[in-house]
Amino acid sequence: MDDSYIEYMQSEQVPTHQQAPQSEEETVRATSKSTRYFSLKVHGNKAAIEIKADTTRNSFQTIRIESAVIASQNNEKPKRYDWGNKIQIQLTKTDLLDFIASMLLIQESSEFKHYGERNDKSASFKFQTNDTQKKIFAQIGQKSKPLMGIPISLNDAIQIGHMALNQYCKNFPNVTSDSVIQTLNRLASLKYKT
Secondary structure, three states: OOOOOEOOOOOOEOOOOOOOOOOHHHHHHHHHHOOOEOOEEEEOOOEEEEEEEEEOOOOOEEEEEEEEEEOOOOOOOOOOEOHHHOEEEEOOHHHHHHHHHHHOOOOOEEEEEEEOOOOOEEEEEEEEEOOOOEEEEEEEEEOOEEEEEEEEEHHHHHHHHHHHHHHHHHOOOOOOHHHHHHHHHHHHHHHOOO
């Protein structure tokens, strides 16, 4: 059985996609619904990854990637991860698009380097297939820490991609997610044209 799964956490605000409230009572109801927070987490055999909604210093809505190695080496159930020594990467507005394209299977891979104050953090996401399964393999690293590899099932990857797409669209209220997907498809066709 695959140890990867998505866990909803109390960390970031869940977006509400609904019509504007018509009355004060509807406003209160809509506001209380939007105070629920979540993140998406995938656990592997040796490491875990968590994707959270985030905002840059310049108020750009993006995502933060966090990864931690397993803390217990025995067969403890449930597994514990060393989140106190996690690697954190906040994606730039340019890299967010490549991340979305990888998670939504529009392009086969994406790689992000030179993150962090010392430019020593990196992340890569690559589509992999074999006889029994298809997945996105994530590798998160920092110079002073071991490289963390996490297999992400395609169902998990799509949910992560949707979350990242939602974050991106918050920056452009008049742009639909469909138009972003169409543009990413066009960009991918130009990148991989021979």
